[in-house]
Amino acid sequence: MALTFDDGPGEYTAHLLDELKQADARATFFMLGQNVHAHRDLVRRMAAEGHELANHSWSHPQLTSLSSAGVRSQVRRTQEAIKEASGVEPTLFRPPYGATDARVGKAIGMPLIMWSVDSLDWRYRSVARNARVGVREPRRDGVVLYHDIHEASVEAAPKVVAGLKRRGFTLVTVSELYQGKQLKPGRLYPKW
Ligand code: NI
Numbered sequence: 001m002a003l004t005f006d007d008g009p010g011e012y013t014a015h016l017l018d019e020l021k022q023a024d025a026r027a028t029f030f031m032l033g034q035n036v037h038a039h040r041d042l043v044r045r046m047a048a049e050g051h052e053l054a055n056h057s058w059s060h061p062q063l064t065s066l067s068s069a070g071v072r073s074q075v076r077r078t079q080e081a082i083k084e085a086s087g088v089e090p091t092l093f094r095p096p097y098g099a100t101d102a103r104v105g106k107a108i109g110m111p112l113i114m115w116s117v118d119s120l121d122w123r124y125r126s127v128a129r130n131a132r133v134g135v136r137e138p139r140r141d142g143v144v145l146y147h148d149i150h151e152a153s154v155e156a157a158p159k160v161v162a163g164l165k166r167r168g169f170t171l172v173t174v175s176e177l178y179q180g181k182q183l184k185p186g187r188l189y190p191k192w
Contacts, residue, residue: 033078135163
C-alpha cells in the first residue's frame with residue numbers, strides 16, 4: 001500500500017523524512033509548486049531517499065473553475081519547479097480537493113491519483129486519531145491521504161508505519177503500487 005502526503009513541502013517535512021528513513025518506509029509526496037523553491041533541499045532529499053515526487057498543482061486551486069490553459073499552467077509550472085529542484089520529473093498528479101472532470105483531466109494530461117483512505121487529518125489534527133485511522137483502515141493496494149503541512153500528521157507517521165508493518169503491509173510509492181499497469185492520462189486511480 002502507499003502512504004501519500006499532500007500540500008507540502010513545509011516546516012514539518014524534514015522531520016517526516018527523518019521518521020520515514022528511520023522506519024525504512026517509502027512515501028509519495030504530492031507537492032504544490034509554490035512551496036518547492038523554499039524547500040529545494042527537501043525535494044532533492046525526497047528523491048535521494050527513494051520517495052516519489054508528484055504534482056499537486058501550483059497553488060491548490062479548484063481546477064474545475066479554471067480555463068484549460070489555466071489548468072495546464074498549474075501543472076507545467078509545478079513540473080518545472082520539481083524538476084529544477086531535484087532533477088526528477090513527476091509522472092503522477094493529484095487534483096486539489098479531488099476536483100476534476102473530463103475536460104480538466106484532459107488538460108492535466110497525467111494519471112490522476114486519488115485515495116482509498118482519507119485520514120481527514122486537516123480537520124482533526126489529532127496524532128492519536130491520525131495514527132488509528134492510518135493503521136486500521138487501509139486494505140491491500142490502498143492509497144492513504146495525509147498532509148505533511150500539519151504537525152499532528154507528521155507526528156502520527158511513525159506510529160502508522162509501525163502499525164501497518166505489524167499488519168503485514170509493505171509501504172511502497174504510488175508508482176510501485178501500480179507497477180506493471182499502464183496508467184492512462186486523465187484517468188482516476190484507484191478506481192473512483
Ligand atoms: Ni491538497
